[in-house]
Amino acid sequence: MHLKTLTMRGFKSFASATTLHLEPGITCVVGPNGSGKSNVVDALSWVMGEQGAKSLRGGNMADVIFAGTSTRAPLGRAEVSLTIDNTDGVLPIEYSEVTISRTLFRSGGSEYAINGNSCRLLDIQELLSDTGMGREMHVIVGQGRLDSVLQATPEDRRGFIEEAAGVLKHRRRKEKALRKLEAMSANVARVTDLATEIR
Ligand code: ATP
Numbered sequence: 254m255h256l257k258t259l260t261m262r263g264f265k266s267f268a269s270a271t272t273l274h275l276e277p278g279i280t281c282v283v284g285p286n287g288s289g290k291s292n293v294v295d296a297l298s299w300v301m302g303e304q305g306a307k308s309l310r311g312g313n314m315a316d317v318i319f320a321g322t323s324t325r326a327p328l329g330r331a332e333v334s335l336t337i338d339n340t341d342g343v344l345p346i347e348y349s350e351v352t353i354s355r356t357l358f359r360s361g362g363s364e365y366a367i368n369g370n371s372c373r374l375l376d377i378q379e380l381l382s383d384t385g386m387g388r389e390m391h392v393i394v395g396q397g398r399l400d401s402v403l404q405a406t407p408e409d410r411r412g413f414i415e416e417a418a419g420v421l422k423h424r425r426r427k428e429k430a431l432r433k434l435e436a437m438s439a440n441v442a443r444v445t446d447l448a449t450e451i452r
Contacts, residue, residue: 254343254384257336257350263328264299265292268319298393300333300355301386302378308395318359332356343384353377383419
């Protein structure tokens with residue numbers, strides 16, 4: 254599995270559609286200060302489902318949308334697509350090439366797609382969760398991130414390991430199921446009360 258292309262349009266400083274072709278092996282992005290190198294990394298983590306505006310170095314999520322320059326008007330949406338070579342079948346989907354896309358509209362709506370088909374954020378998170386590219390993004394080590402890993406609490410450190418081992422997905426599913434169960438128990442109690450009152 255390797256990342257093949259990353260296309261950004263309206264994302265941060267990339268107003269026009271820009272595609273980076275990544276070959277197997279090491280890719281270096283070089284450029285002067287402020288030219289958009291970190292924005293490329295932000296685009297990668299954003300398309301893989303990053304939800305924290307701060308992790309993307311912004312105040313709120315709309316900050317990822319091209320905000321305009323003295324010569325160019327702001328845009329109404331940001332779009333990023335990442336194409337992954339899946340000939341070795343690491344991604345649990347029957348396609349040798351998988352493109353995940355994310356779009357955010359300034360009006361607030363957002364869309365996700367896998368190979369052009371609309372999907373939920375959860376579908377993208379689950380698709381990537383066993384690859385080490387999960388939503389906690391431990392594959393992306395940003396500036397200052399090493400310090401936070403070294404200073405993490407034992408619980409947080411356990412979270413990193415669980416994410417890498419693919420356990421986190423099941424823990425989250427369990428938590429979701431428990432929350433549903435709790436809501437269901439409250440409903441059962443309510444129905445029991447009503448039944449007692451009617452009798
Ligand atoms: P350095 O080498 O200093 O770390 P860099 O190459 O990593 O710099 P980035 O931080 O990726 O640079 O890019 C910063 C540039 O992106 C700034 O010029 C900033 O104005 C621009 N930028 C960030 N968000 C937006 C946005 N929403 N709209 C337009 N431009 C943006």
